[in-house]
Amino acid sequence: MKPYVHRRLRVFELMAKGKTNDEISQILDISRNKVAQDVHNILAAFSVRKRFRVVEEATSHGFVIFRGSEVEMHMAELERTLSAICPIQKDQQRDHENSAAKSAPKPFTQTILQGGNMPSLLSSREQDVLRWIAEGKTNAEIGSILQISKETVRNHVGHILGKLSTPNRICAVIEAVRRGFLVLDRSKEQHKETVLIAPEPKPGSRPLLILEGITVYDNFEVEIGVTNPRRDVIRTRSYNLLRFLANPVGRLHVRQAILDAVWGPSVFIEERAVDALVTRLRKFLNGCPYAIKTERGIGYSLVHV
Incomplete structure (x- = not known):
């Protein structure tokens, strides 16, 4: 393993634990600029712009599993991902920082149709x-x-x-x-x-999730189908699975990531429970332009058909 990849793995691990650049610099005894360069490369490797999105992406792919306060990392997969981006030079880092400063997002400007309390x-x-x-x-x-x-x-x-x-x-x-x-x-x-x-919804009137041919409302009533949609009621756990698989459509989600998202990371449930829930949701989605695909025996993805 190349030294810079090993360092990125350590930086990633500390990022996953919520450490700031200054804290990472002190723990690893490296300069803050070098930490910033590594963070930039890690963001680039996952094609995201925020630290928590890196961890979210890695978790959804099963590269990272949280067990209480401990972080379990699948080193081989992470190494391949973090090796894809070569170290950037100081001039490139400066250009990136200047570009980021000009395009820094302002919060509270957009929302999507999801509910919450x-x-x-x-x-x-x-x-x-x-x-x-x-x-x-x-x-x-x-x-x-x-x-x-x-x-x-x-x-x-x-x-x-x-x-x-x-x-x-x-x-x-x-x-x-x-x-x-x-x-x-x-x-x-x-x-x-x-x-x-997310704003608090008015019961029975606000869509929680909208896909082509699928609309789930906050009272868990569902419209399924494109031409003549049928009305049905979805169970909470099935809805949580559908929403997780739809984020985004086409992505592989390993069973452990699904367990953590649907049942919670602190609940011990066997992985076969995921298979049973997927089977139930597949039947529920009959007639809509989406299907749940089994991916290499390790997980599932929601695909457009």
Whole structure:
């Protein structure tokens, strides 16, 4: 393994644990600029622009599994992914930083049709803090934006982690996205990403999920079909599986990632439960232009047919 790839793996592991660039620099005893270069390369390898999206992508592919506060990494897959991008030079890093500064996304500009009950779980200030955590801001930067002290931000972060039952900031954002509490504008993902708290829906009137030929409402009524759609009711777990597989359509999701998303990372369920749930959802989706495909015996993907 090349030295720079080994270092990237260590940087990635610390990113997954929610460490900032300064903290990574101190732990690995390398310069902050070198950490920034590695972070840039890791983002490029996963074709994303935010730290939590890297971990979200790696988790959905089964490269990373969270077990409490510990991070289990599938080193071979990560090594192949992180080896794909060669080290960038200082001039390239400067150009990237200048470009990023010009195109830095502003939060709270877009939303997608997903529901959530975050307003009843977190206070208004905690919601603000979580939004800026998702934007990649440090405690000091969040404090400056919200005009509160860094210590107050730290307290809010602690409350957020406790309420979401997550070990660090990165996991908190991923969990909020998984539950539909935070929503992303993915329409221009290669250029920008924005994060919002999903508004609380009015029962029976708001779509939670819209695909071609499938509309799921917040009372879990469903319209299935294109020409003559039928009305049905979807179970909560089946809906959670459908929403996870649809994010995005065509992506392979390994069984462990599905277990964590649908049942929760702290619940012990055998992987065959995923197969049973997939079988039930396949029958439910009969008549719509989507199907669940078995991928190499290790997971599933939602595909357009």
